[in-house]
Amino acid sequence: MDREASDGYRLAWDDDRILAAIRGASMEGLELAAEHLLQASSVLxxxxxxxxERSGEVSTDADDQAAAVSYDRPYAVRQHExxxxxxxxxxxxKYLEQPMTEExxxxxxxxxGPPRDLLGG
Incomplete structure (x- = not known):
């Protein structure tokens, strides 16, 4: 959608491009936050x-905009609780719960995320 303002500048609005950029940026931030939690929990x-400790991993689902930190040994839940x-x-x-709160x-x-040009110029 293009609009021209009264002072002569032109605004081009591309919904799909903007939404894709925001979605990509939010997923990137979500992955960074999950990686941070994994790092903080792995020392506990x-x-x-x-x-x-070696079984810890971050899983992401871009469609659902979700991330998870998990440890996959059979005794992981019991060790946590x-x-x-x-x-x-x-x-x-509480090696996941404590850093989730503290971090x-x-x-x-x-x-x-850092302030940046989401649309690349």
Whole structure:
């Protein structure tokens, strides 16, 4: 859609291009936030041989605009929820929940992304 303003400048509005740029930028921010959570949680994951820590990954779904951080060992949920188990120094239960809360502001900033020209000029 083109519109001409009274002072002579012309505005070209391309809905599809704008929506695609916003969607791409928001997915990029979502992935960055999820990667940040993975990094923050990996230093808290209970550690014996490192299998649980190595199993951590970020999964994304661009169609649903969703991202997930997961650890895929059979004992991952129990390790996360069992508050009575002892862990090595610096390692703990709630290894995803705690950084999700503590890193909230950083993840929101990553979601928002840096100010930039979304349409590339």
């Amino acid at each position: 994951v209970p550690l014996e041989e490192g299998d649980l 069992e508050l009575t188990w002892r862990h090595d120094a610096g390692r703990q239960a 909230r502001d950083t993840m929101l900033q990553l979601l928002a």
